Amino acid sequence: MAGKQKNEFVQLGGVLCAITLVVALCLGAVNAITVEPIAKQNQIKTENALAQVMDADSEPIEVAEGTTVKTDKGTDVEIVSAYKMTKDGQDAGYCVEVAPTGFGGGVDTMVGISADGTITGISIISASSETPGLGANSTKPEFQDQFAGQPADGTVAVEKDGGSIVALTGATITSRAVSEGVNAAAKFAAEQG
């Protein structure tokens, strides 16, 4: 009886193992095909975002994974990547990609900070973890355009918090997160000199 049971376990395990193996092989094959296009898509996204926030040449700055910046309000914001911007050989400021925590996860945002300390613009690369129809509306230009011209001194805030950013209807958390992201980016840029 015991031997029979043992055999059954081996058989069940064997079948499951075989199925898992085949599925894993298929996944490996698909991954091999898609890894390059996906990397290219991400690069295009970043380049588009850079072009949108500042019209200048970019040069990536190395940012250690998991780097965070604490804003004046005490929010920890993750810095994803950063770029030193130059235009016609002149220092043009920085572009910093931040991922402040919104309603459902990180709101991936590119922030442009000019050398004279103003926000040149922001571009929200991904707000897919925010509520569709509410927080996800943050990718619309009407919202993003408000940030251009704001001071890069950590005082960007939504109207409710005494700032001048008109929050998205029903998505104060997302709007606040983006504002804090902008502040963190400004602080990070200031630390770079």
Added chain:
Amino acid sequence: MSFGKNLKEGLFTNNPVLVQLIGMCPTLATTTSVINGVGMGLSATAVLICSNIVISLLRKFIPNKVRIAAYITVIAGFVTMIDLLLQAFIPSLSASLGLFIPLIVVNCIILGRAEAFASKNSVGASAVDGLVMGLGFTFALVVMSVVRELLGAGTIGGGLITVFSQPATIMILPAGGFLTLGFVIAVMQKLLKKGE
């Protein structure tokens, strides 16, 4: 059974969402705009057809005792492949459906059809079943998302046409999802009763 009869069953008389009441989670979560609804419906249909075919092929090979684990492995495999392919080749759809694609793994319509149909029927019949059930799911999502987008965002077709500018935001929030689902099911029941 003819394909037409199958189709009618999938879309109306045995609609997975509106009659069988399975797959509620993606139904409520993704129907905030028509584009999301259609994208989710078609992605799930693709997974459903593939998984039904494979599970039907393997139905004699998979031991009864570990069948659920085997089904989930197959389904998760297909979902991950579709996720990667969307990211690589249709990035715009992948961006808007983002979070929901991996959720197809736990869509009970897919596991439900594997268990109730594909594990007992031939490959051809299972493929047809996957197609009609997938279309039924898509149909339900489209009906839901048209209502919710129109009332909740005041637009038609994913923001293509703005109908009015003061929408009832609650309709695209979870509460609106439940409200819409209740009314759509009620209408469906009324129509089905009439048809009998």
